[in-house]
């Protein structure tokens with residue numbers, strides 16, 4: 001299966017219209033090591049599709065968000081919304097409070113049984129979790 005077909009299938013499964021912008025935006029988000037701003041996705045798209053405009057990218061991100069393909073996240077000291085592709089295997093990040101640099105960490109320190117227990121205690125159903133670790137990177141410390 002070609003890479004493009006993977007994203008085409010994802011869009012179709014979610015009932016979204018398949019467009020070049022949407023397929024490529026999904027790929028950019030999927031390839032990203034760290035959550036991206038709309039502007040960053042737009043810049044990535046522009047190198048492939050010169051006719052794309054920013055408002056299309058905003059609408060695309062809203063559509064992805066509604067369908068649960070991506071997650072919206074914000075960072076400390078950064079007013080910009082960032083978007084992260086929802087993978088089966090999720091990532092956690094170290095975040096520098098000096099320059100907002102993010103580094104992906106390989107492991108998930110959240111124990112599933114613990115998360116489930118915390119949820120059931122409050123009558124919640126577990127759907128996922130988020131974790132960021134803050135610190136100062138080598139350049140900022």
Ligand SMILES: [Zn+2]
Nearest residue numbers: 096099137140
């Ligand atoms: Zn830093």
Ligand SMILES: [Zn+2]
Nearest residue numbers: 092108109110
């Ligand atoms: Zn985790």
